[in-house]
Amino acid sequence: MKRFPVHGRDATCRDVFTFTVHLWNRQPARLAIIMSAMLASTLADVLVPLYSGRLIDAVFRGDTVLAAFSVPFALALGAIAIRHVALIGLNDLVLKMMSNVANEAFYHLQRFSTDWHANSFAGSTVRKITRGMGALELLNSTILIALLPSFIILVGSTALLGWHWPVMGLIFARGAIIYLAFAISLSLSYVAPAASLANGWDTRLGGALADAVSCNAVVKGFGAEGREDERLAKIVTKWRHRTRRAWMRGTTISSTQGVTLVALRMAVVGYALLLSSDGRATPGEIAYVLTSLVVLQGYLRDTGVHVRNVQRSVNEIEELVAIHNQQLDVADHSAAKPIRITKGRIVFENVHFRYSNHLLPLYSECSLSIEAGERVGLVGPSGSGKTTLVKLIQRLYDLSGGRILIDGQDVSEVTQESLRSQIAIVQQEPILFHRSLAENIAYGRPGASQAEIEQAARMASAHEFIAPLPKGYRTLVGERGLKLSGGERQRVAIARAFLANAPILILDEATSSLDSESEVLIQEAMDRLMVGRTTLVIAHRLSTVRALDRLLVFDRGRIVEDGDHAALVGIDGGIYRRLYERQALELAYASGEGRLARACYDSEAALLRSSLRA
Known part of the structure; x- marks a missing residue:
């Protein structure tokens, strides 16, 4: 045009x-x-x-x-x-x-x-x-x-x-x-x-x-x-x-x-x-x-x-x-071709990136390799670069330097539509269209049959609340899905990711701000969803990433720690250990009732700190 x-x-x-x-x-x-x-x-x-x-x-x-x-x-x-x-x-x-x-x-x-x-x-x-x-x-x-x-x-x-x-x-x-x-x-x-x-x-x-x-x-x-x-x-x-x-x-x-x-x-x-x-x-x-x-x-x-x-x-x-x-900030090159992702191996090669309204770069010479099928957690303080990493994989921004490869293909040289269609994402605040539940689930794969939609909903623990509705899967969800609870919207988003069946999966704080029962259902659904896929999980609640294969700890655009939960907890003075201790102590205090209970939890917290340092 x-x-x-x-x-x-x-x-x-x-x-x-x-x-x-x-x-x-x-x-x-x-x-x-x-x-x-x-x-x-x-x-x-x-x-x-x-x-x-x-x-x-x-x-x-x-x-x-x-x-x-x-x-x-x-x-x-x-x-x-x-x-x-x-x-x-x-x-x-x-x-x-x-x-x-x-x-x-x-x-x-x-x-x-x-x-x-x-x-x-x-x-x-x-x-x-x-x-x-x-x-x-x-x-x-x-x-x-x-x-x-x-x-x-x-x-x-x-x-x-x-x-x-x-x-x-x-x-x-x-x-x-x-x-x-x-x-x-x-x-x-x-x-x-x-x-x-x-x-x-x-x-x-x-x-x-x-x-x-x-x-x-x-x-x-x-x-x-x-x-x-x-x-x-x-x-x-x-x-x-x-x-x-x-x-x-x-x-x-x-x-x-x-x-x-x-x-x-x-x-x-x-x-x-x-x-x-x-x-x-x-x-x-x-x-x-x-x-x-x-x-x-x-x-x-x-x-x-x-x-x-x-x-x-x-x-x-x-x-x-x-x-x-208006010029497109991120445009396909004239010779761009569809990408074909079969394994899902992601490689960052000397990546430089700076937001247009920032003077200093967020990433400078960032190199990273994520193997196919690896489940990786991205943790760190707010603003440290976790979300930006997954946005760059989706090519929502262009790099200032370096390149990002998926299965050996430079994401800047392929069509954006083909790239993003092979990356499923479940966001912290899932956004649904004011359409039926079936249409929202099938958005990840247009043309899916009703049986495939219901199977995806079952895998996401969503069929249980959809089936009893008067109109079932034909129920309209309201603008941005406001007729559903937070947990229900999240399960619909997971069902959409199941149906998309993409080789790369991004989970962006998918269990935050949910009640305990919903969190359990969603965590189980996410565990099923991660099987066989290269998965990136952004999380502030560290309990959700403990069982992952690998954790990357970000600080001001740099990956400062890299390893599994056990290895990172053992780093004396490490960022991950400090975050984990703080959340463990907050959980202990939150669970106690009265001065005696608090004193008991203080004692348990001290023992926890000692065991972590051992």
């Missing part, structure tokens, strides 16, 4: 028109039909005043008026029929354009980096797209059905009048040019900046609404409805003031254009009266001039509105074009 890069700046009016022309170029035949039909129908409008004047002269001369009477009506009916063809073509043109824009905007959004999505309001993003699509329809209708005929009327009427009376043609031309110059220049320099600011607040309003609605459970939990009302009211007030200023500027332009039209009317009528008094124009010709003035004035008056509509449409499309033109 072609993009017109804006190099990190907001889209401009020029970018919007370039974007629109690019969309037109996809349907050249349909565009040609529309423009040809509008040209023909508008030329008919140009000729109607001329033949109307001839009809009046025929009446004054006492000639047969049938032919003179029928021509204007035939032209008018023909113009309507041809315009109907143009409107049908416009409907198809615009709908196709809007469909393409929606699909391509979604394509880009799906491939933007995790950082981009973390820093963007979902509601604001949706508002940018939907508002831009609506504005695209208005822009095309205005240019092709309104402004194009206005231009043809202006040129045609001026040419015909100038052919009869050069001075009259000059008056028409100069008046129309002055009017259009006022309309265009004031719209671009006076209204457009205010409209852009109003659109920005419209986007914020959409984001604020979506943020409050999606977090309604938190709002209710803290009884904060009133606070959220006040917060939204402030944004609405800002939006109202900015929008009113844009609308008032549009009203001012409309009045200015009205004065210009009055001046044009006075000049044309005055010169027409002069022609009549000098005997240089017949009554029919005067009628022709006045009728042309009425037609041209109607088009010019509408042109002022159309110019403002174009300006407004451009402002509303700017943010959509900016999304379309």
Whole structure:
């Protein structure tokens, strides 16, 4: 898909028109039909005043008026029929354009980096797209059905009048040019900046609404409805003031254009009266001039509105074009091929990585090898680099240096879709679609049969709570899965990973914040899930990683300890040992009741420390 890069700046009016022309170029035949039909129908409008004047002269001369009477009506009916063809073509043109824009905007959004999505309001993003699509329809209708005929009327009427009376043609031309110059220049320099600011607040309003609605459970939990009302009211007030200023500027332009039209009317009528008094124009010709003035004035008056509509449409499309033109942070290379993971061996070779908003690198010359089928725990303080490691394996970020190999294949040289489709992940906060349980489980392998879905659910200990539901696997889970408990969502996510049957598995704090019963069920399901897969387990609760084959201890982007549980506990002064002792002591204190029990646990903790040091 072609993009017109804006190099990190907001889209401009020029970018919007370039974007629109690019969309037109996809349907050249349909565009040609529309423009040809509008040209023909508008030329008919140009000729109607001329033949109307001839009809009046025929009446004054006492000639047969049938032919003179029928021509204007035939032209008018023909113009309507041809315009109907143009409107049908416009409907198809615009709908196709809007469909393409929606699909391509979604394509880009799906491939933007995790950082981009973390820093963007979902509601604001949706508002940018939907508002831009609506504005695209208005822009095309205005240019092709309104402004194009206005231009043809202006040129045609001026040419015909100038052919009869050069001075009259000059008056028409100069008046129309002055009017259009006022309309265009004031719209671009006076209204457009205010409209852009109003659109920005419209986007914020959409984001604020979506943020409050999606977090309604938190709002209710803290009884904060009133606070959220006040917060939204402030944004609405800002939006109202900015929008009113844009609308008032549009009203001012409309009045200015009205004065210009009055001046044009006075000049044309005055010169027409002069022609009549000098005997240089017949009554029919005067009628022709006045009728042309009425037609041209109607088009010019509408042109002022159309110019403002174009300006407004451009402002509303700017943010959509900016999304379309946004460069992908992580993009597939042109020669990228699908990866084929058979064993799941992962190798880091001198990996360098720095987040774009950090001055110092997180990883520097990081080298690591994880064997196929090995179960590896990633532990360490928050911010030490555990989660970043698995994100780099998924190629959610590009490296600053070095490379990552899976089964000998560089992840930067393969397609991201093929890579991530062969890595199953169970997150700390599993996110489910507002779809049925069966669809959520089958998301890991589209096209899976109902029997395969139920088997995966059984392996994840999820079938037990799904089967008794009134609609069973057809039950909708609510937005982000909010109809389910934390443990139920986690088991659905594990079932999804089972069904995906990927050779590499990532478990990101999958048992945190769960009750004991749910934790036992999920731990058993995860043990089954890890069999035969290269597994990376991120954990702060060390009890979940004790039985793994290998533990990697991270500290500020470095792997400072590497070994199994027994080996790391035996390192005097080691980070893993310190973390393990602290969690063991916290568990002991948490389990005691009363001073006597606490003293007993203090004694047990001291014995534990002694045994660990032995």
